[in-house]
Amino acid sequence: YYYMRQRAKWMRKHKLPMDKYQIISLGCNCLSRALPTQWGLKADRSHGEKSCVFDLNYNSLPAIIRFLENDFADYFDGPFRHNNLGWFTDKIWREYHHETDCFTMDDFMARYVPRINNFRELIKTDKKIFFIYNTHDWGDDTPENLHKLNQITKKMCPNSLLIINTEFEKYLSFSDNGARLIYSPLPYPKYRCSTPQLNRIYTNI
Numbered sequence: 001y002y003y004m005r006q007r008a009k010w011m012r013k014h015k016l017p018m019d020k021y022q023i024i025s026l027g028c029n030c031l032s033r034a035l036p037t038q039w040g041l042k043a044d045r046s047h048g049e050k051s052c053v054f055d056l057n058y059n060s061l062p063a064i065i066r067f068l069e070n071d072f073a074d075y076f077d078g079p080f081r082h083n084n085l086g087w088f089t090d091k092i093w094r095e096y097h098h099e100t101d102c103f104t105m106d107d108f109m110a111r112y113v114p115r116i117n118n119f120r121e122l123i124k125t126d127k128k129i130f131f132i133y134n135t136h137d138w139g140d141d142t143p144e145n146l147h148k149l150n151q152i153t154k155k156m157c158p159n160s161l162l163i164i165n166t167e168f169e170k171y172l173s174f175s176d177n178g179a180r181l182i183y184s185p186l187p188y189p190k191y192r193c194s195t196p197q198l199n200r201i202y203t204n205i
Contacts, residue, residue, distance in 0.1 A: 018043060021128040024119070026149070026162075027054040027064050028141075030098070032134040035165065052119040053112060058095040060138065061145045066092060068152050072116050076109060129160035135171055143174055150179045 023042040025032040033055040036042040043049040053072070054064065067075055080089045087096040087108055102108040123129065131153045135141045150162045162179040164171070172183055 021130060022122055022125050023130045023132060024122055025052060025055045026131050026133040027059040028061060028134055028136050029058050030056045032132040032165065036132060050118040051115050052122065053115045056098040060093045061140050061149065063092045063094060065145065065148055065152060068156065075116065080105060123157050129157050130163055131160055132163045132165060135164060135166040135168060137168060146174055147176050150176045154178060
């Protein structure tokens, strides 16, 4: 409760113009949606924020690049497998740990077809778009792939900015035209940030 009051106080101070920008997650995991929501930079679902395709799953960066380039043409190409931990596919590697209540492929597609369409719709906005990608340590977040992601997002949405959030110092040397890098060791518990952290993040963006 104390944290929520502090975050509300910070948001009132900065008066973030959420009606003038759109934050869209590009993965690689759910932190690229959860963190800006917890930081007070992005509305949550209770305020009408729609879930998009990269919000709630693990994706390799090559998979994200592939789907952006081909407009999700082969997103549902299998084989997929399901167990009590969620849905998985190795062909274009992804993991879905939030979908344990989807018991059939039809259930899974009924959830993700609208999320793909939400993504397609949001990138058409006239607002400034902030794409957020959260790095991982799996080995394919190479400078070449990050550069390619930046190129794709700029081509897709010229009025956009790619924000790369990382907790790993090895990415601090990455620099690419028009992209912003935020070094943000994950705040715990529940991704909570102190006021100085929020000020630094907001200033960097």
